[in-house]
Amino acid sequence: MISLPRNSRTRTWLGLAPAWLVIGVFMLVPIALMAVISFLEANPYGGVHFNFSTDAYVQIAFEYDLEDNLVFNPIYINIILRSVGLSILATVVCLVIGFPVAYFITLQPPSKRNFYIYLITIPFWTNLLIRTFSWILILGRNGVIETPLLLTGVIDDSLNMMYTNGAITVGLAYSYLPLMILPIYASLERLDFRLVEAASDLYAHRLEIMTKVIIPLSMPGIVAGCMLVYIPSLGAFIAPDLLGGGKRLLLGSLVQFQFATARNWPFGAAIAMVLLAFVVVALMIYARSARKRALIEGDL
Amino acid sequence: MKRRHLEVGRYHGLGTWTVLCFAFLYLPIGILIIYSFNASSLAMTWTGFSLDWYAKVLRNDSIQFAAVNSLVIATITTLFATAIATAAALALVRGGRFTGHTASLGLVTLPLVVPEIVTAVAVLIFFANLNLNLGIGNVIIAHTTFCIPFAFMPIRARLVGMDTSLEQAARDLYSSEWQTFRHITAPLLMPGILSGAMLSFVISLDDFIITLMVAPAGATTLPVYIYSMIRQGITPEVNAISSVFFAASVLLVSIYWLLSRRVMSVPKGTGTSNASGGSRT
Numbered sequence: 001m002i003s004l005p006r007n008s009r010t011r012t013w014l015g016l017a018p019a020w021l022v023i024g025v026f027m028l029v030p031i032a033l034m035a036v037i038s039f040l041e042a043n044p045y046g047g048v049h050f051n052f053s054t055d056a057y058v059q060i061a062f063e064y065d066l067e068d069n070l071v072f073n074p075i076y077i078n079i080i081l082r083s084v085g086l087s088i089l090a091t092v093v094c095l096v097i098g099f100p101v102a103y104f105i106t107l108q109p110p111s112k113r114n115f116y117i118y119l120i121t122i123p124f125w126t127n128l129l130i131r132t133f134s135w136i137l138i139l140g141r142n143g144v145i146e147t148p149l150l151l152t153g154v155i156d157d158s159l160n161m162m163y164t165n166g167a168i169t170v171g172l173a174y175s176y177l178p179l180m181i182l183p184i185y186a187s188l189e190r191l192d193f194r195l196v197e198a199a200s201d202l203y204a205h206r207l208e209i210m211t212k213v214i215i216p217l218s219m220p221g222i223v224a225g226c227m228l229v230y231i232p233s234l235g236a237f238i239a240p241d242l243l244g245g246g247k248r249l250l251l252g253s254l255v256q257f258q259f260a261t262a263r264n265w266p267f268g269a270a271i272a273m274v275l276l277a278f279v280v281v282a283l284m285i286y287a288r289s290a291r292k293r294a295l296i297e298g299d300l
Numbered sequence: 301m302k303r304r305h306l307e308v309g310r311y312h313g314l315g316t317w318t319v320l321c322f323a324f325l326y327l328p329i330g331i332l333i334i335y336s337f338n339a340s341s342l343a344m345t346w347t348g349f350s351l352d353w354y355a356k357v358l359r360n361d362s363i364q365f366a367a368v369n370s371l372v373i374a375t376i377t378t379l380f381a382t383a384i385a386t387a388a389a390l391a392l393v394r395g396g397r398f399t400g401h402t403a404s405l406g407l408v409t410l411p412l413v414v415p416e417i418v419t420a421v422a423v424l425i426f427f428a429n430l431n432l433n434l435g436i437g438n439v440i441i442a443h444t445t446f447c448i449p450f451a452f453m454p455i456r457a458r459l460v461g462m463d464t465s466l467e468q469a470a471r472d473l474y475s476s477e478w479q480t481f482r483h484i485t486a487p488l489l490m491p492g493i494l495s496g497a498m499l500s501f502v503i504s505l506d507d508f509i510i511t512l513m514v515a516p517a518g519a520t521t522l523p524v525y526i527y528s529m530i531r532q533g534i535t536p537e538v539n540a541i542s543s544v545f546f547a548a549s550v551l552l553v554s555i556y557w558l559l560s561r562r563v564m565s566v567p568k569g570t571g572t573s574n575a576s577g578g579s580r581t
Contacts, residue, residue: 009398015391016404018384019448023407026445030422031414037425101321104314118557123325125556126549127506129523130542133530134328137335137539142345144331177325193309200308209309235415237509242530252417259421259513269425272418279415 031276038269048265056270076254080274083251086165087233090172091180094229095222097173098180102221103214105181106188117185124178132171132238139167139243163245171239172229179228187221188214220293227286231279251275329546336539353540363541366525373436373521374504377443378451381504382497384444385451386489393459412449419446420513427514436519442510447500454499454560458492491559498556502549 038056041049060080063073105116123131138144139161149155161167191214199209215222235252244250249257251271258268339350357363388408392401411419423442432438466488470480508523515524522545529538 008395012391012395012398015387015395019388019408020404022380022384022445023410023448026423026426026441027411027414027419028407030426031418033429034418034422034425097317097321097324100311100314100317103311104318107310107314114561119322120325121557122550122553123329125502125506125553126329126546127508127523127542129508129527129530130332130546131329133526133534133538133542134332136530136534137331138328140534174324174328177321196309206311210311214309231413232415235417237417252415255417255421256509256513259424265425268421272421275415276418279413283413 034269034272038266038273040266042264042266053266056264056266059267060270060274076271079249079254080251082165082248083234084278086169086172086250087230087236089169090176090233091226091229093169093173094177094180095226098177098225099184099218099222102181102184102188105185106191113189117182120178120181120185128175129238129242132175132242135167135171135174135243136162139170162243163247165244165248167243168240168248168250171243172233172236175236175239176229176232179232180225183224183228184218184221187218187224191217220290223286223289227282231282234278234282235275251278332539333543333546336536336543338536338539341535353536354544356537357540357544360537362520363522363525366520366522369436369519370505370522373439373443373519374501376440377447377504378497378501380440380444381447381451381500382455382493385448385496385500386455386493388448389452389455389459393456408452409449411446416446416507416509417513420510423510424513433516435516439511439515439519439521442514443504443507446507446510447503450503451496451500454495455489455492458489462488495556495559498552498559502552502556505552506549 037048039052039054041051041053041055043049058070060076061072062070065071101120105113105120108116136143140146141158141162142150143161145161146155146159149159195213195217196209199213204212234250235255236250237252237256240248240250240253241256244253251274255268255272255275258264258271262268335346336353337349337351338346339352340347385408388404392405392408395401419442423445427433427438434441467480467484470484471477475483506523507521508527511519511521512524512527515521520528522541526538526541526545529535529541
């Protein structure tokens with residue numbers, strides 16, 4: 001009985017107090033403040049006027065024309081749709097690349113597994129800016145892909161691979177691939193291989209073993225991996241900025257642009273709130289699927 | 301037996317696919333490092349081997365200034381974040397069940413869930429409204445907030461796996477609470493604390509977007525400086541400083557990896573682990 005009955009409640013809260021203080025004051029309060037700012041009026045010279053206004057949110061979908069009528073403006077809606085679309089695409093790319101790799105690692109003897117996982121985690125802990133930058137050397141004009149093709153005459157003009165949705169997707173997938181592999185590996189590692197053997201003994205085809213035994217049993221890892229790739233992709237700044245050339249904005253780079261360059265704080269705050277809302281929805285779907293699974297597994 | 305398991309679940313092309321995946325992960329960085337030894341002043345055209353760009357990085361005062369800033373910020377951040385995370389982990393794992401347990405756990409891990417750009421602009425708004433300008437102090441505050449969960453997770457993992465029997469024995473032998481903590485709990489927890497500290501150091505050192513938004517003039521860190529270099533045009537100097545940075549990160553992660561393998565192997569007390577395991581939660 002290590003927990004000490006005498007004033008242990010006080011002690012617990014004393015231990016938690018610094019964390020509450022720091023994260024509360026420097027994270028919860030700022031996010032609340034940001035929510036308030038998103039409902040204020042923008043000052044054209046930067047900063048805000050302290051009047052309640054929903055302009056920032058209206059501005060996401062509409063603009064005022066010359067006669068002061070609200071007309072639909074698809075620019076920002078397109079950015080939101082592009083963010084969601086490219087994030088989903090990057091997630092699918094990571095899943096397709098990552099699942100077989102996670103499965104391959106599970107098939108290795110334990111000592112080798114650790115080394116593979118170490119190799120997977122290294123890129124994750126090294127600087128994202130540098131890793132994304134290295135793709136400019138590959139995709140860019142006169143880059144590693146183009147130069148040999150130009151020299152051998154396969155192509156006679158630049159492929160213009162940079163500043164495209166494709167370049168951003170590659171950048172996102174490259175950034176977050178380890179976050180897909182690790183959770184899938186974690187659930188595959190716990191997979192009871194006797195089930196695979198049983199399926200085989202019962203004349204299941206290789207493909208059936210994969211789709212009806214291995215994939216369903218690794219679902220928790222797959223769902224977690226998808227969340228871990230999808231959520232940071234939505235808010236990504238570096239990949240759209242470096243590989244999209246700052247012209248193909250995503251939600252993350254749009255927020256940064258509003259605060260650093262356009263200086264429209266209420267609008268930037270409103271976009272940040274939209275981004276946060278997308279994340280909360282994704283997390284709720286995730287929590288729901290986890291609860292459902294817990295219920296099903298509880299029944300077994 | 302074992303062999304048959306593997307054959308049943310084995311698929312064609314898995315090994316090739318994995319090799320391709322590792323190529324995808326490592327080739328870009330490899331190309332970056334190769335190009336950092338390029339003699340040409342154009343980043344994309346290879347003319348010959350040279351160490352000139354590394355020499356240039358060493359002579360660049362702005363890079364050194366930014367690197368010192370990065371190290372100072374990461375060190376102070378690590379001290380704060382690790383202390384706060386250790387206290388929180390002890391309270392949450394050893395405090396039993398109490399109202400606010402879930403809320404506190406959610407709070408500590410909140411910085412992991414909120415997109416970095418949102419944290420960055422929220423903190424920017426906050427500092428701007430308070431007119432707070434502490435130079436690198438602003439960055440340290442933002443980094444500490446962000447690094448707490450990274451320090452917290454390995455410490456908590458270590459604590460959860462730790463047997464309380466040694467602590468109980470110490471208490472039975474009339475050592476005071478402080479003595480127990482000082483001589484039993486703290487040394488057992490140390491690998492967790494060290495790997496938590498290492499993680500928050502790496503995270504702080506690598507952080508770009510929060511620093512970009514929050515850092516006042518004069519508080520530029522290395523990633524922010526590299527970003528401004530990339531913006532001005534890609535030179536082999538960017539490749540050289542990036543390669544040095546990459547090597548430093550790999551070194552830190554490798555140390556962390558060796559430490560965390562020790563975290564996994566938690567020394568178990570003798571026999572009572574089940575009994576005490578039940579009483580902890």
